[in-house]
Amino acid sequence: MELGNVKWFDLRSGVGQIQADEGDFVHVDIKAVRKAGQATLREGQLVAYDLEYARGTSVADNLRVL
8 A cells, every 4th residue: 555645635526636655646536535434535634545547647546544
């Protein structure tokens, strides 16, 4: 699992970004958030996730809020 902090999350659009510890940005969407049992994410929250690739971008899967 990778670690990172939530950079931003927009509940209205259901998408956001995580800044990985390595400095890269990872896309996160509402499906991963809800699957983790969360309603939303807050800026700065520490999260763990599996890194996947979809449609040419890095995507967080199996998200866990720490």
